[in-house]
Amino acid sequence: MLEPLGDLTAAQTQVALVVCAGLVALLVIAFDTTWRVARNVVTIAHEGGHALVAIMTGRTMTRIRLHSDTSGVTLSKGRPTGPGMAATAFAGYPTPPLLGLGAAALVAGGAVPTMLGLAIMVLLGTLVLIRNVFGVVSVVLTGAVVALVIAYGSVTTQYAFACFVTWFLIVGGLKTVLEMAQKRSRLQRRGAPTSDPDQVERLTGVPAGAVVALFALVGVISLILAANLLLAWPPLP
Template structure:
């Protein structure tokens, strides 16, 4: 790669791109909603939310000084992130909190980038995060899921034009915002029927000696506020 090519790529990465028409923003939001709401479609699409969920656990574990030993993604859309360190304390609490809050917060951050016209930067950052996560995946299904997801981002980034890239980026962010809301409600329903006894909320309850319902409320608050704020940025209102 010569200097001029590298400079061109850098300029594209840090530069701004034109926002799509409002109808495209609305259409991608509707498309994301059509993926999140129907149970049959959601069962497949939820794998992407699990990637963000477990990635959130892993990233915060590293940031708080824990040793990340591996991440597993399963075909039933569950996942497991294992880290070493004290089984108590602030680092462990923040790591546990990061799972359900990661998808909506990633969506909120993505909405901020799109509102600033940083479409290319968003696509490349997402690809870099997926590549970094792939290094820590410890099972075949998880590796396949992350590779396929990353491949979609690479193909869109390199083989499509600005309009398609913009529509894809908006669809991804809408999906994170909308899809980040549903898991907390699913967890609440499972706990109501006596399931999910070792959920993130229950682990946090044991770590902090506070009710699990309090942590569920936090998950709901983060996801709904992210959807409200991110939606306003995307729609430009």
């Protein structure tokens, strides 16, 4: 059970933790120094999304690489065209906000330990596919933080951390879409861009601009639904 903070009731404590976790996530994302480090977590989710959809569509995963500039690449074997390849190319950017929305549903349903345990499982699954040292270090450090919260955090600490992760994945995912759109705009002036939306356009014929807009829409809808879940539900039992 959440412990009331000061003179706050349990319900007020829950709302305060949700709001404070969101503000901390915004601060981490807003400042370049912290974002440069924390962005690796979004990249892990992004590349994990590519990998998961590749496996689900029957492609053979070969490796994931995470780079120190917070970029990443996921390679798989299979047909170079077709629905499977298109779905794999599309999956990266929607994955962080959708994971955040899933986390919000678990937190709102009182399943914070389950949410944190699933986070460890996802990280372990990603670690198996990592093929460079920086990637291994990034995933291990991220998993270590989650493991420390599970092992030593109080119920209130775990709840606040889970809310932070929810906000961070959704808002951080939205920021990566904005960064990609800006970078893509610059590359268009120099030649053919190679972003995920441009790959989707070549595979499906759907304009890359529309794909970018769809990525942003997924993030915005995830943010609205997650806020409703975390703020509208009754206090956790």
